[in-house]
Amino acid sequence: MAGKTGIPGTPGLLRRFDAMVLSRVNRWIARTHPGIVRGLRKARRRQTGKGRINIAVPRTVNEKFAWRKIFDHDPRFTVLSDKVACKDWVRRHFRDVRMPKTLWTGADASQIPWQAFNTPSVIKARHGCKMNIFLREPSADRDAIIAEANAFVGKRHGEKAHEWAYSDVPSGLIVEELLFAGDWCFDVKIYTFGREIGQVVPIYTRGDQRNAAMWLMEDDGVLRLSDEYTAVSDEIDQTPLPQHIDEMLAIASEIGAHFDHMRVDFLCNDTEFFLGELTVYNLSGKYSHHGFEEDYRDNRLWDIRRSRFLSQRQRGWRGIYQGALRRELDRIDAAGG
Structure with missing residues (x-):
């Protein structure tokens, strides 16, 4: 017997109804987002030898990222993916968090003040990643730097990887002070x-x-050095964690409380630390x-029921x-799964 919403009222019928809905959603995903599905299946085969995925009911970290791209279009993700707007968001919510000083923002690198070229600074695309120019010392070739920076403005980031949050970020540039120039540092x-x-x-x-x-991070709150390599280097760095790690963890936890998942990046050395970026799509x-891996701790911690999509009413x-x-x-x- 169906209720007023048309959804079956008995547990058995409701479960079969849900299974039908979820199956149809998976078929819709395959039809409307074939690039995401192909990429995810390829990655799963490469890691596990198996190609089966379930984005409609994501059970693993990588499935949850795919689900986030398709369904969880939280408007805050666009704000945080914008290197200029992200700083404003952090200042509104966390006034005491230090961030690199902004020296200039705009859409034409020829308008960057001369001072920025004569002090340690970094030119970044505000609308994407891996578009940076580091000015560690004064450069005589200002025209070449301007041309390289302006080329960033014409590039769109995130389309190939289906990173929805970048779609509405204005193209432009931001110039920040370059922290710890000429010295060692942690990212x-x-x-x-x-x-x-x-x-x-x-x-x-x-x-x-x-x-x-x-x-x-272990369940008892202790960080343990893993014996696995990262995507960054082919060796495991044995340097102890930075001095201010507890303060950074506390700030990251406060920021993370606003989301179901967020990567919080800091820059630091032995004496001070700064919030760098917030990353929606690791x-x-x-x-x-x-x-x-469904039993991996990060996967168990990521509860998409806290996401914007599942915490606010959807229509249709x-x-x-x-x-x-x-x-x-x-x-x-x-069921404990």
């Missing part, structure tokens, strides 16, 4: 799931040398290791899917 990436910390990846840079390690939306067929997915996730949780 510390902290993976948060709500307030919980999953892992920490400190990238240690000295000159042209760049090594990293993976530290896993490595364009994947884990290099354990991304398809998405509302029907939202209800079916929530009930299925509740069943999996109740």
